[in-house]
Amino acid sequence: MTIAAQDLSLTFAALADPTRRAILERLALGDATVSELAEPFAVTQQAISKHLKVLERAGLISRSRAAQSRPCQLETGRLDGAADWISRHRQLWEERYDRLDEHLAALRRRPEGEPKERGT
């Protein structure tokens, strides 16, 4: 597996949890410490710390080493990678359906009962 594919797998796996998605939504509004992030959830700070580790390993957040409280910050590069994968894939699919539409339109343009062209 290439590094890009591994990164993409880690990103999607990190996004596959509702608490982690809520943490990212909170961080989109501004940096926050573990205790600030734990507040709205009915889980321990320890559980939040585990989620933060998954998000950090997936490159979706970074944490300051300077302050004792180590505030978390959103990193959007990986998220862009995930969005790019989905949109590339959607595009392939749409092109496939456009080709099908064109084919059907071409069939419709040929009046009913008109014989196929043959060599004269």
Place this chain on the structure above:
Amino acid sequence: MTIAAQDLSLTFAALADPTRRAILERLALGDATVSELAEPFAVTQQAISKHLKVLERAGLISRSRAAQSRPCQLETGRLDGAADWISRHRQLWEERYDRLDEHLAALRRRPEGEPKERGT
């Protein structure tokens, strides 16, 4: 957890595997049977069948019940849901940075050394 949140978790979990992503990429080009899907991979048809079950449970593909070969078809609704979540989240983050930019621009507009307004 709401049903929408559960669906989103299943979608992202299904996308967190490179073989499953490759299967979706293949299906974007056209419907395919299990043996057609297994061909380009160095894995058994049984392993592919397991991946297809994960993709089907996540609503990313559907399988025909009619034919013995049960060809697989891409379903894009769930993929749109995943893309929507990412783009909503990106938007929040961009708005935050726009506000920060405006704030910095406002600070720059005030000439250096000019005293803050006070009540006269």
